[in-house]
Amino acid sequence: MAIAFAVCAASLRAGVAIDLRYPREVFRVADVTEFVTNEPVLRVVGDVASDGAPWGLRVTAPAGIPDLAGGYPTLTEVTFDLGGHAAVTDVVFAPVIERDQGSIRSFGVREFLLSGSPDGGAYGPQARVASGSGVGSVDGRATVTLSPALEARFVRLRWLSGWQRGEDGTPDVRLEDIRFVTQASSSVSAPVSEFAALVMNPSETQPFAYDVLLHEGRNRVVLEVVEVGAAAGDTAAFDSATVPVTLLPELPLSTDAADGEPTVLSDGASLAVTVPAGAAPETLRGLGLTRLNPTDVPVATYSANTDIDASYPPILAYEFSGWFQEPFKAVSTAALPGQPPSLAVDGRLEYPSTWVSNLAPFPIRWRVDLREEANVARVVIHPRVEDGVSFGPQRATVLFSLDNDVFTYAGEQEEFPDGVGTIAIANRTPTRWVELVIEEGKQANDIQINEIEFFTATGSRVLAQVTADEVSFQAPVVVNARYFADDVAAAAAPPSAPIGAFLWNAGALEWQWTRAAVTEAELLNPAAQAGGGGLLAFDVNSLSKLALFVRSDAAEDTAIVAAWSFNPFSPNGDGIADTTRLSIRLGRHVGDADSEVTVRITDLRGMLVATPADGIVTTSSAVAIDWDGRDRNGRAVPIGAYIYEARVRRFGAGAPEVANGIIAVAK
Incomplete structure (x- = not known):
């Protein structure tokens, strides 16, 4: 199944166009063309360029939206799917009510247009309806009784005015919930199927950002720019964009991956992570890939890093999260x-x-x-x-x-x-x-x-x-990071600046270069060349944060450095320092040969106790190895001091490099 973004070839009105920036309008990272995610919430970010005339942005939501007051521009129209034909007798609003030093303000709807549709296609006549503020009611809700009842499956509400107004004069409506009373049920909570924001005085370029919920399997999120007068009607859109995305609720269990098929997750924009069969920890159920605003990465974390040109902010930045199953x-x-x-x-x-x-x-x-x-x-x-x-x-x-x-x-x-x-x-x-x-x-x-x-x-x-903010894998995963020319321009970096992929090492509190080489866009598959920039691909066995920086001209560093996150540590099952992580920085060297990493734990007599890593092959310059304080037979080791040895052999190089020291097991 090949999934890509589809955008209308031409706008129906000159000067009005939608630019979907995240996810990308055309999604392709290396050979990955399918947008698959473990995350049930998709954030959609972009701009609408217009000639200054009013317009509306309508967005479909496959499984609803997490927040009726979320996103910008502020929502002014919401469509609900009741799941079947119903006779709606009441609409119940739960507005946000603020109380401050004796004053009470309701952000509820004051007047709205109501219409219905049997199938989500053509909508019937609009009825103008007034609503109370909810202030003074026992439960803070405002109930509007409809006479006659509205016969429909899809119910559309458009705000005409609110009990508060924004600085631009538009209704400032913030709602916690909307419920419906039907002749067959006392109360129905229906998911949002569509929502819209009507922009009466747009700037030349108006940004937008919304969260939509996804259902399991394939989804289609459609964004349309429509005439303001048509936001509740059937007029064709000026421009549109479609996001096909597949929600995979869980990573396949290791026992389900006997066929060796990897799982490829992405963010639909610039990042793809390939998790080989058997690489995920046994209790890992999902992996989150969250794109960060590059300027939100603290300058203090990279200003003194000799591998990074701190004159520029990151080109791209991501953070990872793992969802681990806990025992009931x-x-x-x-x-x-x-x-x-x-x-x-x-x-x-x-x-x-x-x-x-x-x-x-x-x-x-x-x-x-x-x-x-x-x-x-x-x-x-x-x-x-x-x-x-x-x-x-x-x-x-x-x-x-x-x-x-x-x-x-x-x-x-x-x-x-x-x-x-x-x-x-x-x-x-x-x-x-x-x-x-x-x-x-x-x-x-x-x-x-x-x-x-x-x-x-x-x-x-x-x-x-x-949820954990760092995930260690049992075998390396492959990361593909695709940056574009506009990402480099946004950082005010030269188009030819050398870009490097860096992983955050929480133990060492530093960004560590992965040694991944850049493949320029013109050398990629023709379908992936659009947008310029380049691709960095590397494997790694631990994910926390990733950033693409402009690299400095610092001298090559070939020495390896190893440090434990907890030393001593106490694997006693109390949830505090039960495991410790050996972070190994492999250093840089001429060429991009793979490295083989082995970590051995011995007692003070030199007898082998455990081998936390046995010949792991990686192209990365940063490796993280966990030890739970158990020996080769799975038994807890006695309290005391042990000797660790991290041995790195570079293929095609000379003798292996070694870092060693003491790791202590406490009570």
Whole structure:
């Protein structure tokens, strides 16, 4: 599937055009042409150039918008999809209300135009409707009763005036929520399908920025510049741009990647990250790629860096985040010491991360707290299977509860297979607590379950997640960073300035050059040459922040430097310094040969304890290696001092370079 940005070939009115800057109008980074992301929120940034006449910018939102008051220019029109034909009797606004030193200000709608459509195409006549401010009501809401009821699936509201006005005289409307009352339901919260901003006095170039929500799978975000008088009608757009983007809710599990297919994520503009099969940590569920304003990178972080020409700000800047699955809290009526019930919901599918019962009599009850309400459609059980023998349940029932007190029947499985088994939920009501009642086992009452998963009707997993601002991989990932001529110009750098890719090393508190060579735009695939600039590609095993800087003319540095993030560290499971990271700066050298990195830990007698890195091959000049304080057999090492050795061998070079020292394990 090839995905690119499509833009109308010509505007219908001269002098009015949309310039989509982020994501790019044409997305291509090296050979990556498909815009795939783990992030459910897409930020759309650009400009509208006009001849000074009023216009409106209308944007489709595949799954809604996160904030009715977000983005700029301020929204003045919102379209909701009720999901089916309905008779709307009331519109309920929840305005932002500010209280300051005795004064109260409502940012609600004062007067608006209302229209409806059965299919999102042609809209019916507009009705002019007045609304209260919400001030003085018990819940701060303003309810507008419609007479007669509006028969429609799509409901469009356009603000004519608000209880507050902006500096330019336009309505200053800020809403927390809009709900609808229908004849069939007391209250309906509908997603936004489209929104628009009407600009009455545009500048020659008017910037815009909005966030839209994506649904799982393929999405199309369409931006149209329309006549102000047509923002609620059917007149063709002056100009438009379309963003096709695929939302991948999760990275594939390592056990699902046996075919060796990599996952390629991008931001739809200048960055693509290829994650090979098996490279992601076992509990990593998503990788965020966030573009930063280059001027927001603190000058103090690079002003003294001899590899960087600090006369210029970064050309591009990104920060990465990882979403890691955390264990749910679970209890059971039976468990062996060291094999607690929470091991069945820790995101790890293999033994020994396994809940094991202690041969207690049936029924065996296992209960989990999902942390918040979820619409669970099926429960998937991964039993331990050893030499073809399954230690899973033979017969089990699932119960749901919202209060951890009253549980109701949700589904059952009378006969499980020997492998992975699924319990389909018959009673699909929201739940927070799930109880699995095992009434019979494959191997008598010896129950051993590697993992229990919960899925919604759309196929999304119900997860507990924590966000980290740095991600270490089990094998190198490939980063492609594409900068354009206008990126260089925005930094006021010369067009021929030497550009380098730098990664932030949090342990050393410095930007470290990756040694990636620039491929000039004219040498790229013809479809990727537009916009000038160049491409930098490199592999790395840790991602935190990335920036493209103008490189300085500093002398080559060939020495390697190694430093631990925590030394000593205390791998005692208290969540503080449980692991430590060895950051290795490989130095620079003539040529771009690969390097092989090996890290060994020995005791003071020279006996090998662990090998955190064994011959990792990289083209980067910055490598990060984690150690969890365990030996080669997975056992915690005794408290004390150990010797580490980082050995770097450059292919085609002479003897390897070595950095060594003491790493201490504390209580």
